[in-house]
Amino acid sequence: MIATREAARQGFFDRFASWLGETKLAYLGNAAALRDFRVQLRGNRSMLLFGLYLAVMIGAGLVIYAQTANAGQISALVAQNNLLTFYAVVIGMLGAVLTIVTPALSATAVVMERQRHSLDLVFSAPVTARYYLVGKMISAFRYTWMLLILSLPVTASCVVLGGASWSDVLESFGLLSMHALIITAISLLVSTMVSKPVSAIIWSYAATAAYLIPATALSAGAMNATNGPFHMEGIQAPFWGGLSPYTVSAMAGTYSSIGGLDVPNWILVGGLTLLICRLLLLGAGVALASWDPKLIVKLRSTSLVYAAVLAAWVGYAAVPSASSVGDLSVFGGSLLAGSSVALLLAVPNVCCFGKDAERRLRPNGWFSSRRMLDGTPAGALPFLLALVSVGALGLFLGTFLGSGLTLGMPFLVYVCYGAALVSLFWAVARYTSSYMLGVRTARVGVIVSMIVLLVLPTPILSALTPAGIDSEALTVWDLFVLRPIGATNTHRVGEALAYAVLLLAATGIFAAWAEKNLKEKNSGDRPDGPIVA
Amino acid sequence: MLEVRNLRKQYGDLVAVNGVSFCLQPGDVFGFIGSNGAGKTTTIRMISTLLEPTAGTATLNGADIVKDPLAVRSMIGYMPDFFGLYDDVKVWEYLDFFASIYRVPRSQRGDVIDNVLQLTDLTVKKDAFVQSLSRGMQQRLCLARCLVHDPALLLLDEPASGLDPRARAELKALIGELGKMGKIVVVSSHILPELADFCNTVGIIERGDLLAFGPVDQIVKGAHTTRVLELRLLREANASARFMLDLPHVVAAQATSESLVCVDFSGDYEQQAELLKHLVSEGFPVIGFREQEADLEDVFLRLTTGAVQ
Ligand SMILES: Nc1ncnc2c1ncn2[C@@H]1O[C@H](COP(=O)(O)OP(=O)(O)O)[C@@H](O)[C@H]1O
Ligand SMILES: [Mg+2]
Numbered sequence: 001m002i003a004t005r006e007a008a009r010q011g012f013f014d015r016f017a018s019w020l021g022e023t024k025l026a027y028l029g030n031a032a033a034l035r036d037f038r039v040q041l042r043g044n045r046s047m048l049l050f051g052l053y054l055a056v057m058i059g060a061g062l063v064i065y066a067q068t069a070n071a072g073q074i075s076a077l078v079a080q081n082n083l084l085t086f087y088a089v090v091i092g093m094l095g096a097v098l099t100i101v102t103p104a105l106s107a108t109a110v111v112m113e114r115q116r117h118s119l120d121l122v123f124s125a126p127v128t129a130r131y132y133l134v135g136k137m138i139s140a141f142r143y144t145w146m147l148l149i150l151s152l153p154v155t156a157s158c159v160v161l162g163g164a165s166w167s168d169v170l171e172s173f174g175l176l177s178m179h180a181l182i183i184t185a186i187s188l189l190v191s192t193m194v195s196k197p198v199s200a201i202i203w204s205y206a207a208t209a210a211y212l213i214p215a216t217a218l219s220a221g222a223m224n225a226t227n228g229p230f231h232m233e234g235i236q237a238p239f240w241g242g243l244s245p246y247t248v249s250a251m252a253g254t255y256s257s258i259g260g261l262d263v264p265n266w267i268l269v270g271g272l273t274l275l276i277c278r279l280l281l282l283g284a285g286v287a288l289a290s291w292d293p294k295l296i297v298k299l300r301s302t303s304l305v306y307a308a309v310l311a312a313w314v315g316y317a318a319v320p321s322a323s324s325v326g327d328l329s330v331f332g333g334s335l336l337a338g339s340s341v342a343l344l345l346a347v348p349n350v351c352c353f354g355k356d357a358e359r360r361l362r363p364n365g366w367f368s369s370r371r372m373l374d375g376t377p378a379g380a381l382p383f384l385l386a387l388v389s390v391g392a393l394g395l396f397l398g399t400f401l402g403s404g405l406t407l408g409m410p411f412l413v414y415v416c417y418g419a420a421l422v423s424l425f426w427a428v429a430r431y432t433s434s435y436m437l438g439v440r441t442a443r444v445g446v447i448v449s450m451i452v453l454l455v456l457p458t459p460i461l462s463a464l465t466p467a468g469i470d471s472e473a474l475t476v477w478d479l480f481v482l483r484p485i486g487a488t489n490t491h492r493v494g495e496a497l498a499y500a501v502l503l504l505a506a507t508g509i510f511a512a513w514a515e516k517n518l519k520e521k522n523s524g525d526r527p528d529g530p531i532v533a
Numbered sequence: 534m535l536e537v538r539n540l541r542k543q544y545g546d547l548v549a550v551n552g553v554s555f556c557l558q559p560g561d562v563f564g565f566i567g568s569n570g571a572g573k574t575t576t577i578r579m580i581s582t583l584l585e586p587t588a589g590t591a592t593l594n595g596a597d598i599v600k601d602p603l604a605v606r607s608m609i610g611y612m613p614d615f616f617g618l619y620d621d622v623k624v625w626e627y628l629d630f631f632a633s634i635y636r637v638p639r640s641q642r643g644d645v646i647d648n649v650l651q652l653t654d655l656t657v658k659k660d661a662f663v664q665s666l667s668r669g670m671q672q673r674l675c676l677a678r679c680l681v682h683d684p685a686l687l688l689l690d691e692p693a694s695g696l697d698p699r700a701r702a703e704l705k706a707l708i709g710e711l712g713k714m715g716k717i718v719v720v721s722s723h724i725l726p727e728l729a730d731f732c733n734t735v736g737i738i739e740r741g742d743l744l745a746f747g748p749v750d751q752i753v754k755g756a757h758t759t760r761v762l763e764l765r766l767l768r769e770a771n772a773s774a775r776f777m778l779d780l781p782h783v784v785a786a787q788a789t790s791e792s793l794v795c796v797d798f799s800g801d802y803e804q805q806a807e808l809l810k811h812l813v814s815e816g817f818p819v820i821g822f823r824e825q826e827a828d829l830e831d832v833f834l835r836l837t838t839g840a841v842q
Contacts, residue, residue, distance in 0.1 A: 031633035035622065042621040118617040121678070124581045125634045126607040291585035292602060356545045358585055 032135025083163030315398025326488030333414020340418030539589035564732035610679025669700030765821030
């Protein structure tokens with residue numbers, strides 16, 4: 001008995017040691033990163049960086065000159081103010097440069113290797129998806145960091161002139177690196193999923209925009225809730241103000257008071273960023289793992305854990321007193337529903353199937369919780385619902401731990417609404433796949449349906465009505481499926497409930513339709529053998 | 534030992550590889566022959582764990598390609614039918630990269646790289662950029678890459694395609710050398726003569742079916758029930774052909790030109806000598822008499838229908 005326990009402990013330590021060794025190898029001795037580094041030094045991308053840097057430097061130098069040229073005529077206070085603004089502008093510009101440059105630098109990382117077939121060489125070696133992706137992440141990120149380092153002279157001049165302190169600069173750089181990390185991870189994920197470098201770049205920018213727009217909106221909300229974008233140093237502010245790379249300098253130095261502890265917001269944002277990156281890379285890992293069922297199970301279960309931790313982190317860090325978010329239950333629910341919308345991006349890849357695809361992507365039933373983790377179509381809905389559920393659970397627990405509040409009924413309604421939204425597109429994916437025209441066609445079908453239902457209404461509805469999407473009055477905006485998201489008080493909960501019911505009904509219709517199609521197509525034609533042993 | 538059992542790959546309704554089974558021992562150089570689209574690449578990619586088999590599996594020294602791909606990968610060197618080289622990388626850096634992802638300890642990498650460069654005769658190019666190498670050199674570099682971790686199994690997919698005769702001869706010598714080192718070498722090709730002289734085992738695949746597998750001489754013998762004799766005469770080739778048709782063990786005889794006759798002969802060597810005696814005593818001016826070497830080319834053409842999917 002004692003012997004077995006001892007052995008188990010030994011086994012645990014062995015596994016931990018080997019995990020540690022792998023991790024060290026992936027982060028410190030990563031051959032892929034080293035190889036890329038050698039190429040980077042020789043390629044002409046460095047020239048591009050230097051060019052950009054020069055442009056930034058010259059622009060900034062001119063501004064400094066213009067400011068100091070009339071220093072004699074303005075009061076010290078105004079001059080001080082100007083310097084602060086100038087510093088904010090420089091850091092904001094850096095944020096803008098990062099968001100423009102990073103996708104271009106990272107998007108082609110994997111897809112180029114796929115196109116020149118060197119990916120096969122790498123994966124015929126005993127290389128894990130994790131090792132490879134970490135290597136790519138390091139090499140893509142190194143560029144972005146070079147940008148930051150190169151901007152040091154300008155930022156340093158701000159410190160010297162008195163617009164900012166070194167700790168401000170350090171904090172801003174930390175936050176900017178975090179943003180660059182997320183954009184790099186987004187681009188890498190895109191890069192593992194597409195087949196052409198050009199589409200990788202286009203989709204990376206699209207995905208980056210899809211992330212930055214809501215993130216910046218959230219951040220702007222947080223700024224408005226406090227003092228506005230400048231002079232926030234040393235005050236309490238909602239941490240999601242730091243989600244935008246353009247207002248980093250304002251967020252540096254702010255804190256959130258959690259359970260009597262003043263936690264700097266950059267720690268909260270940093271943790272959040274790392275969790276998001278991890279989730280994105282897990283997705284990229286699944287895309288690269290292609291067919292190894294054990295690996296997919298591992299990656300998917302890990303992603304459930306990370307989704308829960310991420311949600312808990314957000315719940316924990318959202319401090320109601322500082323954020324003026326209105327009803328916390330509604331806000332939490334709205335956040336969860338928003339995350340479900342982000343989850344929709346995974347639907348085409350997770351849910352579509354076809355005869356032309358790998359065996360894993362052949363139809364094997366519509367719902368099987370046993371298949372939740374193995375990447376087959378029957379496990380798609382269970383997996384998506386599990387993600388929504390662990391997210392909801394994490395948010396609930398995190399909020400409780402952070403501020404002692406329990407998310408109530410409105411939250412539950414929003415959870416159902418988010419789940420219904422995901423289910424609907426799952427059903428659409430099944431429907432488009434059920435014609436058995438191939439996975440690609442099915443995926444395009446789902447993406448088109450998303451654009452029609454979720455993206456197109458925005459310009460059309462805003463043309464139809466002068467009222468904004470955030471107006472409380474009854475407008476045509478209520479016809480928009482995503483309308484309940486972004487609410488801060490209980491007005492919209494009824495609407496969320498109505499939409500949840502409506503979406504579930506539509507889900508049922510599409511799912512039944514898909515089943516009917518599949519029966520017709522598949523009579524007598526079964527996938528060969530067990531899909532996953 | 535490589536043991537392939539019922540390996541099958543299906544793309545939709547197309548069966549690319551239809552239940553292929555074979556077994557290879559260390560030191561075997563296996564020629565995997567088939568026309569374009571026969572399923573060679575698909576088979577090799579499945580063995581190299583890059584492609585999921587629809588059914589069946591293979592084990593290499595006990596490691597299963599489906600259950601334990603990472604273990605298999607550390608024992609194989611896979612050379613695809615494309616180069617997959619990186620730009621802006623030097624030869625030794627390229628090898629260093631693969632040595633480190635194959636987990637060759639850092640302290641040994643320098644020696645390993647020197648060794649494989651020497652084996653592939655690329656030592657002088659150690660500091661050259663890979664894109665500056667000739668095609669033959671690039672091919673050898675790819676082979677060098679497969680060797681950095683001293684694999685038990687080498688999978689070479691059409692390694693000789695696009696090489697000039699000299700480079701091809703060098704490559705053949707190198708592959709033969711590797712077999713002698715005790716590795717299992719799988720070489721695929723759609724051109725037969727390329728493989729015939731240095732493989733000791735061959736397999737012929739057609740539309741996903743492995744039609745024949747075994748040692749070269751066995752396969753050649755197995756496919757032939759008669760031997761072909763080639764006679765050279767000063768004149769009267771037609772008359773001699775007619776004459777021979779009436780002799781025992783002659784299945785067919787045909788004059789292919791003024792002075793050449795081909796004979797399908799079912800007898801043994803004793804009876805072969807008998808045939809020659811008859812001819813000479815009948816006064817035919819025979820100046821050459823030999824048995825045509827039956828070769829792989831023949832076997833291949835006989836076994837396959839030449840149909841490409
Ligand atoms: N990804 C794929 N999708 C569909 N069919 C494929 C795919 N890869 C190969 N095939 C088909 O499988 C058959 C065997 O191909 P392959 O193994 O490349 O032949 P070989 O290497 O012997 O020339 C061919 O008919 C080819 O068209
Ligand atoms: Mg081929």
